Amino acid sequence: MIRQSFAWWSFAMAPDTDPRALLAGAAGAGAKGVEMLPDDLWPxxxxxxxxxxxxxxxxxEVGFNDPARHAALRDEVRQRIDDAAAGGCEAVIVFSxxxxxxxxDAPAIAACVEGLGPVVEHARGTGVRLLLELLNSKVDHPGHQCDRTAFGAEIVRQLDDPGLRLLYDGYHMQLMEGDLSRTIVDHLDLIGHVHTAGAPGRRDLDDRQEINWPAIAGLLARKGYGQWVGHEFVPRGEPVAALAQAIALFNAGAEAGVRNV
Structure with a gap:
């Protein structure tokens, strides 16, 4: 079964969120992990x-495509890698x-490769993985450079280190390029993490959005994807119920995908 996690920021947006209750509810709903959780809540x-x-x-907003930022970014990310290693967090997300x-694009890719190289080496030494996230520049992050799979994939290929992989966000890539299934298959060896959300709107994985998430789940299961799938949508209703629905939908899709080979 594919391991599923959830993004803290999108499920804990209510000002009266009880952190322990949400975490306990998520665990009870079948989540196996949590992402972008404040450090003090890790224990x-x-x-x-x-x-x-x-x-x-x-x-x-500021990333490795800017050589002038490399020194400061390397220091910052190395510290977060060390924090992750010390606290038992598996991966650190980085951005273009x-x-x-x-x-x-060409000089930006070269800059990202140059800037990330020493950081990837540091991460590998700690057992922490780096994930380069793909984000849409159409709606949520205007001007973001790593907004297509090909851009991020070229950086990962050039660095050629298992310590760096793509964070493939289906919501963002549906807005930018669509064709999710074929793109995932073509780049599966480069993908170290998948994020879900309904598109458009970044809401629940339901019939009010256009991505066929059960089919994506089935595809990942058939292809033997062994990394995390993280739900990063903003629930319309009660967060734990929305997360439970997404986890069940993904599990059903994965089971059907394997059964119907």
Missing amino acids: VAQDLGLSVVTLSGHAL GSRIGDGA
Whole structure:
């Protein structure tokens, strides 16, 4: 069964959220991990049997596409890698940053490769994985450079290190390029994590959005995907109920996908 996690920020948006109750409810709903959880809550999650799966290494607006930022970013991300290793978090998310100058891709890819190289090496030495996230520039992150699978994949290929993989976010890539199933198959060896959300709107995985998430689940199961799938949508209703529905939908899709080979 594919391991499923949930993004803390999107499920804990209500100001009166009880952190322990939400974490306990998520564990009861079938979640195996939690992402981007505040550091002080890691022991609470772990006591409930939840893995701490990801944390953000730096702000997403400024990234490794800017050589002038490399030194500061390397220091910041190395510290977060060390925090992850010490606290039992599995992966650190990194970003290209927003386009700079004329916004050309080739020099930006070269800059990301140069900037991330030493950080990937540091992460590998600690047992922590780096994930380069794909984000849409159409709605949520105008100007973001790593907004297509090909851009991120080229960085991962050039670095050629298992310590860096793509965080493939289906919501973001549906907005930017669609064709999710074929893209996932073509890049599965480069994908180290998948995020879900309904598109458009970043809401529940239901019939009010256009991505066939059960089919994606079945595809991942058939292809032997062994990494995390993290639900990163903003629930319309009660968060634990919405998460339970998403986990059940994904499990059913995965089981059907394997059964109907």
